[in-house]
Amino acid sequence: MKDISYVPQVIEKKWQAKWEKDKLYRAAIDNSKPKHYALTMLPYTSGDLHFGHWYPMAPSDARARFKRMNGYNVLFPIGFDAFGLPAENAAIKRGIHPKTWTYKNIDNMRRQLKSMGNMFDWSREAISADPEYYKWTEWFFIQLFKQGLAYRKMSAVDWCPKDNTTLAREQVVGENRVCERCGTPVIKKDLEQWFFKATKYADELLNFDEIDWPERVKTLQTNWIGRSEGAEVYFRVASDRSSVPAGSNQSGLTTDNSSLITVFTTRPDTLWGATFMVFAPEHPLVDKVTMPEQRTSVEAYKTQAARQSDIEREAVDKEKTGVFTGGYAINPVNNERIPIWIADYVLMSYGTGAIMAVPAHDERDFAFAKKYDLPIVEVIKPDPSPLRPSPGGSPTGVLREGDGGEGSTIPAAYAGAGVMVNSGPFDGTKVNTEKGRKNPGVSKVIDWLASQGIGKEAVNYRYRDWLISRQRYWGAPIPMVYCEKHGWNPVPEDQLPVLLPDDVEWKPTGESPLKLHPTWKNTTCPVCGEPAVRETDTMDTFMCSSWYHLRYLSPHYDKGPFDPKEYDYWMPVDTYTGGIEHATMHLLYTRFFHKALRDAGIVEGNEPMMQLRNQGIILGADNEKMSKSRGNVVAPDELVAQHGTDALRTYLMFAYRWQEGGPWNSQGIDGTARWLRRVWTLFTDRPERRLSLSKQQSKASEDVKRTLRRRVHQTLKRITRDFENFEFNTIISSLMELLNEMYKAREAEAVGNPEWNEATEIYLKMLAPVAPHIAEELWTNQLGKPYSVHQQSWPQVDEEAAKEDMIEIPVQVNGKVRDRVLVSAEADEDEIKSTALASEVVQKYMEGKAPKKVIVAQKRLVSVVV
Template sequence: MAERYPFHAVEKKWRRRWEEEDLYAVPDFEDKPKYYCLEMFPYPSGKLHMGHVRNYAIGDVVARFKRMQGYSVLHPMGWDAFGLPAENAAIKHGIHPHDWTWQNISFMREQLKQLGFSYDWHREIATCHPDYYRWTQWLFLQFFHRGLAYRKKAPVNWCPSCATVLANEQVVGGVCERCKTPVVPRELEQWFLRITAYAERLLQDLDKLTGWPEKVKVMQRNWIGKSEGALINFPVVGREEGITVFTTRPDTLYGVTYLVLAPEHPLVMELAAEGRREEVSRFVERARLLPALSRTAGEQEKEGLFLGAFCRHPLTGEDLPIYVANYVLMEYGTGAVMGVPAHDQRDFEFARKFGLPIKVVIQPPGAELDPDTMTAAYVDEGVLVNSGPFDGKPNLQAMEEIVAYLEEKGLGKRQVTYRLRDWLISRQRYWGAPIPIVYCDRCGIVPVPEEQLPVLLPYNVAFKPTGESPLKDCPEFVNTTCPRCGAPARRETDTMDTFICSSWYYFRYTSPKEDKAPWDKTKVDYWLPVDQYIGGVEHAILHLLYSRFFTKFLYDIGLVSCDEPFTNLLTQGMVLKDGAKMSKSKGNIVSPEEIIEHYGADTTRLFILFAAPPERDLEWSDEGVEGCARFLNRVWRLVRSLIPVVQGAGEPAESLSPPNRELRRLTHRTIERVTRDIEEFGLNTAVSAIMEFTNGLARYCEEVRPEERDPGTLREAVETLILLLAPFAPYMAEELWEQLGKKESVHRQSWPTYDPKLTVADQVEVVIQINGKVRGRVMVAATATPAEMEEAARREPRIKQLLAGKEVRKVITVPGKLVNFVVG
């Protein structure tokens, strides 16, 4: 039986050796160019899945490649360790979130080491460790002192049965996932970060991010949602205060026939007529339970109620009915929308359903709309009609004039709004960073002094079956003294959104043991920004947007010297099996540890990198894994068979025979291809090039007699194969490198370089066609002229026979590729 790669023994040997030599530790400063390679850190759920393996394998290839290119590479790993799953585990299994989390971290760390990822474990962080969340709390205070962290009432999901607040992910189909009780909205005082103060910069600076995928930038632009338009005041009949509406279409103002308020709008219940309040209240409760996305979806049925109140059109003086409707969101504009059914499709559907008037104010070129026969809203350009002094003007041109007229009359003003809303960071649960605030009856809201940080999470708490945060019922945590006056005070029992923890972790990696500040600024300025960030596209909006916000704030207060955290971004695709994302519920999970046990870490890594381009989804294939295992076994046998020949061999000879010259060309051409492919994230094609190189080397060994082989050329090919394979299959490459007699790790070698002159072929294969059909092939010099190509083609015996007695009307040549004879 052919010798097989003994991966169990090799992996065990080199894992121990790498740890003993501290191979991947990186100094804080080196006399080399720096490169910060970072994959999004995982939540310690207990086991790595194949999505993790793919993310980290991609990053590891880049980190190893850059080290070999002469960079000082920062490649750290840590744990996004706070969050709801740990708390759910405490309730379900009776295990404390602290214990559950650290057990999982220990298990997942071992898995990452088993896969051979080149992390500097000296820099490991966990966001649930007091040494980390002390600085999370410190950063919160920096926002607070500058007016960017504030408290206000906001709606939450409330379960009456559990008597607790639920996160959005705990509400399934409008009911509590734990007890199935219908969830109701409730107003609570909550903490926010004023991300809207940075909306314009976050939007404009997307143009700086030339190394980001355009689709991610589009998603962020849409999330920020800049809209330019006007604020218009509609006086409410019988009240002094009016309703302010934001619109991006002031040109349609004369077409307003009703006003609509979001269910969350504070005036809804105030404006509801006496006999309608109960019905309106029920409607509001029902509408608020619907997800925002479904409320605004085009196919969602438009529902609403007349409040029994009217407002006055600011320009015509007409009385307009006021409705509450499910398709209006409080998060957009002012939470009030002017209904223009002739020129907005949602308004059109609502008006048709409730029998509201439709008034055309824009006529399309060469046509005339009739409101009684319209089947859809007209939303394109045209000429204004029924618009008072603006009749006859192109609607887009009239926009500015109408806004100027409103400003002149004091009825409205120009306004820029954003879809982006301030970041709600309060979480009514235990396993998170405590918010460093106390409440004093004398002093009000008081920040915890920085020297008293961290505010520690207590360990001895009681997890109730309801799942309500244990902090509320933990007197030793809640009861404290006011830092200002010394009177009895109460701690804030909300903890922070875990996105806070992940919005600054990449700074902490530069100085994870620093205890006087969240980081050493000289180290942050050396390493940041991150040169390459890698993670799932599902984080394209929130995590990446929050990280950009944090970085800009920290730049403004002088703590960092960059205002964007990530120079280049790669969003890798998902790992699928049987056409679906791997999940326990679908029963299509493939366990990394099972594959590692059966095939080894190198095969696992190689398949996940070879099976698809990084940015696309990858379909799992057992046959593909087996194929990668066969390839590595072939490399193992081939290289080991050549070691006695190439050990001690010198440089390639200056004058080489054609087979040796061709092997040398293949070596340098493969270096060129693999280098370019890794730099362009074509990792699958890089592996393919290495496979083709292996086949070429094996073919050379089969076809060229030992006495005709040039030892220097063969040595160069074998060493190159190992060096190119090192980022992809680090264990095998290390073992083969040592067996070659090398004393220093393969991962400390320089990346091979190629000579462009040696990548050009001496000869090329030319296809011969007759009337467009392939009839043969011939080898010619790579520099052959069209005439020389034709002559070589005519000399081929089969072609000579096929052309005999025929008139050649035309000869078409494509240099280095094709000769086509057109015959009568």
């Protein structure tokens, strides 16, 4: 007898080789079919693939295969995010050239990826560190520059002292403001850097109408952009510099019109309660408003603030500090003279770096006013509701009209709803807790400010422009040239790519390695031809990954970043899968990038990726994040060798809710491995069954055959739905259940009947996307069907067959299930009701009483109330 035991390692290798030889997964434009662009996040070339990579990829592959069987022309590409710090760090540590290290890793990872048996179209592989790729990364930079979206600016930027480079705002994470890559706390440095004007698209990025993305990602992006609505108000610097207590309303003050101070506020309705003003220590007008007597203390404070790290400055519980500048501003709504202070709780990086302080209605201003004994004027009175006394005593009773706040005993800042008081023309105006225009008080004051010319409606964002300069070697060069006479100009496009030189020293000096190269930076000015220097910083690698989905379209195309024919057919990406950790990084960058390219006329549509789904994270067996340092990394290579790819793929789908993830448990693989072995056995264990076939095939009762067919079509229906919804765990459990049914049917002598044959065929088609190798082997070599199972159409559900003819209906008496009655699926409500009431058990629990109420819930349940 031929050995027909299941040896996954053998059949998997065999079919992978055949599929590759036959170019089975090559995706080519075919206008006769609807297209489906399925994309999974490309791996970084760190060296080894672990289950963190398998987890999004294997289920995504199953779904791509499902789509393909459903008549779509599917593009499912893969590539490598190959530029970046780890390569350079390996170079520093081990003396291996970053390029050598990276491409060696790619070879290994490509082998590992192939062992997964995915339907990747390898002919479209793209590597971001290839010159033919980064030529276009550079080209895109130039297009953005031409659009006015790339600019250079000197500012205080985040610097990672370990990685020796600047970082984008998004790449500084957590409470301790650490580097996203290495976890080192970042510091601030004043540097001139290249930025992309992402903030130009802030409002558009808040609009998710066209895309089907998880709420979680949309929320994270919305919060990150942090739009707040309010007003800008212009304060003048008082030129009368005599020291007059604030609040003593002096008329006839002269003012210095050249020194307008703009503040942003979300609460213009509290303007009348602004009793002082605070500048960030770095605010440009600080010097101007500081009086000679205060100069020393102001300078000392500025120095101290500059020395402190952001972490210290932004510590939540830190007590507020500040110093008086000696200067005064005029509150434009009531001409009050208010003192100007500097304090580090006001940040130069948000709004205008200057605030109007309203201590009565802002917690921070209140704390500051208390500490430095500044006046507190209440301008919002809580609603005088007898049912709801104002919290913490009665602040309203303390302050009266005209009270300058001296000796104020207001216990806390009040930020709730109420009525405006002490606010001139606005007294009595209602204020609620809504933001912006939705708040009647805010809205009225904004209109009034505009009519008076002292302010206007304004919106502010937390979102910052994208800092893309990196002082590192292993990245795409920024294709810009600096000339003494002509400033910064792009490298002419016909000279692209600006190649990264191989002969560099990678020393962690804090300077760009390219700067230390003896000749590389020397070039000529594209305008005048005189000697000039290249930009020696490289681009943030998130720039490379912002457009990789476009390069997959035509990775070797040399007339542009992508072939327009391919673009027209495949774009946009239909389904994108990957981790949520990139919510405010890659996923936001790539949306910005697409919109910028759209405005440059390079791409069409408003969004690059229509549907996004995030998988969860696979943790180590210790419930901690997998990492080499913790020693809890599970290597797929060994497990593939042990159980085969199909068992691993299906285990990853079966063991977790895909969108949740969870701790790794190698033992669980036994479950899917055992299941696949049982599948194998059912399809191959036939000698004695075959012998009895002709004699026994009629033995199966009509009922057995009918039930088998019903289960097959019910399963098909469920699995079809689950694939659409990314519910992989129930796909596998449904397949396991159906297998159990098929074993039962085999016991009942169903083998060989048309129902049995249909069941085996449909079973393998349903198995094909999740366990492609075993499905192919059984399809082609056991059922003897035409190669390949992966070119078959997804089966159609026969709704008639899926219907039950008898249904079991539970009967509740007073809310407890007491019996189950069997009725025909066609039974009407009355029939179900009478059958239920006729049950002896039900009658027993009714204790002879007449039912008060009988509810027949569809065909699902009968509820009797006595």
